[in-house]
Amino acid sequence: MPTAATAGSRSAPPAAPPGAAYAVRPARREEAAELAALSRPFVRAGALRERSVPLYAVRAADFLVVRPPGGPVEGAVAVRVHPAQAGPVGVVYNFCVAGHRQGAGVGAGLLRAVLDRARAQSLGALFTATTGSGELFLRHGFAPVAAHLAPPAWTRSLDPRRGARVLARTL
Template sequence: MRPARPRDAAALAALSAPFVRSGALRARPFQVYAWHATDFLVAEAPDGTLDGCLALRVHPEPTHDGRVTGVLYNFCVSHGRQGSGLGAQLLTAALTEGRSRAVDTLFTATTGSGRLFLHHGFTQVSPRLAPETWARSLDPRRGAKVLARVL
């Protein structure tokens, strides 16, 4: 596990592409990976390819009561590593990173079951509780559930 670097942008986009095609991830322009590469934690294989990634962005606007929120996004694990525990390791690392950055609550959205998030203490919440600009960016046609966890 390591923080991604700007030079990882192409590998992040390539790792994400099959999940975008399947509808599991929403499409993001390459520039998002290039401009926000440092949001990502990555799991790197011995040959240097990326086996998984998860991005954490601390939201710039505090809540009305001053709490700091973060958003987890673009979570994917290569098909060859699914079921190996790598996703749980990435999520645990992101929770640790959130705590180290004084995040009070982490949010994410998923079109899947959210089982891994639920297993790690997330609960389904109303999108109204999430950072407003992020919640507005969710495409209602995708039917994503918003999940949150207090750190």
């Protein structure tokens, strides 16, 4: 059963040679169907929420992706900016890496790019929710926090039946 990159699990060994560089770039609106396809196994496994292709298209600017030359999108993560009393904060969502790329540094590269983007946008903190271990986030300075510290509109959208933990990192 596939798991989200946030769960820290691995499937097949990486197909790329060790140390291969993965270019992270902003997603394009026309990649919406690929974002949905990449996310689908994680949705089925309960690690991600289902989103429609039109929603991926509308929110394409939120996403960073990894796409090898001539290949499909193999990793994606989004950050949505929310206003907050002390300045804007971000919510990291829809973080997933294709099973055959897990363990190859794709998720870590995406998360580093998210942190860089958040700093460039002068965000005060990043929040995320995970139903997995959150190992990758924890290794990058995130820590468990009370949900009430996160943007209220986002926390209201969390499904309590999923049992997700909220993690945060101050920037």
